[in-house]
Amino acid sequence: MNRRTPLQSVILYGLVLLLVLFCLFPFLQILSTSLKHPIDWGNPSLIPRVLHLDAYKELLGLMPAQEVEVPASIQRLLENPALSDAQRQAILAKFTSTESVFPFGRYMLNTFVISFVTGICATFLASLAAYAIARLRFPGQSLMANGVLFVYMVGGVLLMVPLYQMSVSVGLASSSAGTIFSLFLIYLIQTMPVAMYMLGNYFRTIPFSLEEAAMMDGCSRVEAFWRIILPLSKPMLFTVFIYCFVIAWNEYLFASVFLKQYQDFHTLPLALQTLFTSKNAIWDRIMAASMLTLLPVVICFMLANRYLSGGLTDGGVKG
Known part of the structure; x- marks a missing residue:
């Protein structure tokens, strides 16, 4: 039975390691980009400078509701006494982000x-x-x-x-x-x-x-x-x-x-x-x-x- 020499074993395991890294690299790149802050997207390193989890929180619905500035024209509309409280709440609800942009x-x-x-x-x-x-x-x-x-x-x-x-x-x-x-x-x-x-x-x-x-x-x-x-x-x-x-x-x-x-x-x-x-x-x-x-x-x-x-x-x- 022929046995591999130490050099052949090193070459074999090295090639296997390269193949594994080649297959895993796209997934590592995806994971790295998902954890990077927008200002860090130009960083070619796989390790983010700052860990950014907002994308995951947003997708999983963990981000709190965010208030959006109400335009002046809408504020004047809300001051109309003819509007009921339910109508005012319905208009204000459109300026509150209560769910993820991507459900x-x-x-x-x-x-x-x-x-x-x-x-x-x-x-x-x-x-x-x-x-x-x-x-x-x-x-x-x-x-x-x-x-x-x-x-x-x-x-x-x-x-x-x-x-x-x-x-x-x-x-x-x-x-x-x-x-x-x-x-x-x-x-x-x-x-x-x-x-x-x-x-x-x-x-x-x-x-x-x-x-x-x-x-x-x-x-x-x-x-x-x-x-x-x-x-x-x-x-x-x-x-x-x-x-x-x-x-x-x-x-x-x-x-x-x-x-x-x-x-x-x-x-x-x-x-x-x-x-x-x-x-x-x-x-x-x-x-x-x-x-x-x-x-x-x-x-x-x-x-x-x-x-x-x-x-x-x-x-x-x-x-």
């Missing part, structure tokens, strides 16, 4: 709900379909197993116009609820093929003798699936859920078409693009919003590490 919390909630529901439904439906392909025998099984990835091979740009026309023709695009439901179905179409492929391959690694033993004890095939297959497949189920969740969380193309006219239901990728081209496009706010958008994905992968382990079926069958 980040609302957009994050929209994205989380759509992504979470997509991940749960796609994982559940894919597990049923993958089990049928992996365990059952029926006509066209091979064709279905090999053709299920065909949808994934077709680019989203090619499907965008036909899917939107279908949504309009059936009346779903005429309301916000129908549009969101259409977007949810599209995310299912995008994620289920690979989810079925991953789960099907994993189910084949589970010994069929475990199911036979359960059925000999009186379980039906459905009960064996719920009590044997799914518990043993927790690592892959969680992995598939994370995959579907991240795909829906980062999706922009279909959201930009379906949700464009419903601003209150924008997802984060669409909202960030709108923020970048708006008059409120301030660099620290944009970078802070980008970091907060990235944070749930990082947390999901950190939580997934405890499930990404194999060998759960080892020892399940005695030799």
